[in-house]
Amino acid sequence: MTPEGADRLRDASCGRLWACGRLKRRLVRARGAPIFPDDTAMEPLVSDLALRPNVPFDLAPLARLLVAADDLALVNPNAKHPFDPLEWREKWLNEADDASFYLVDATGREVGFFALRVGIGPEVRHLVYVFVEAAARGGAGAQLAALAEQAARDLGAISVTLKVELDNEPALRVYEAAGYEELGRRNGMATMRRDWG
């Protein structure tokens, strides 16, 4: 969006629209700065989302996030729909060292999720089940990637791997921008890795 386009969108918008995170991020990205006169106190985007370890283990927020079949399929194509907490506990997040996290907004509400499973080797974590609800998208990817990397570092990892469907453009862009390198492609999926060790 051009700065002029941002101005037009701003002029055409109302307070309720401004509450939409996606619009807000698009406008700020277009202008590089807050553009509403009363918005000078808006926090930097990087502080929009925070991380909350999923401890005590609770899948109720994830069940709420993954109601739609297509969302669930993007996050875990092998999982049953509707979301089955027992299946996730016993099959998809069943290893003792699995670590999972909620992304929360400024009010503490869960708007996203990811997990770091043990990868190949003790210092490798595998990033899985990445999700941000639609209303919080539009700039959340970089925050998610940074928070996931910090969480992996805190777990003692020096490398994160992941798999992503080749037709999932938003996710691919997020991972590439965060410094993930593609290791190979198979069955419509790319395997990617980011090292910092």
Ligand SMILES: CC(C)(COP(=O)(O)OP(=O)(O)OC[C@H]1O[C@@H](n2cnc3c(N)ncnc32)[C@H](O)[C@@H]1OP(=O)(O)O)[C@@H](O)C(=O)NCCC(=O)NCCS
């Ligand atoms: C993947 C996900 C977490 C990214 O969060 P997000 O807030 O949408 O990401 P961002 O807006 O920061 O970045 C997405 C990028 O893809 C681009 N994009 C968005 N939709 C696109 C589309 N349909 N085609 C091509 N590019 C697209 C955006 O412009 C942005 O690129 P830019 O930063 O270069 O402008 C979120 O989209 C999501 O939860 N998707 C559903 C679940 C999923 O796919 N999980 C990943 C499984 S590996």
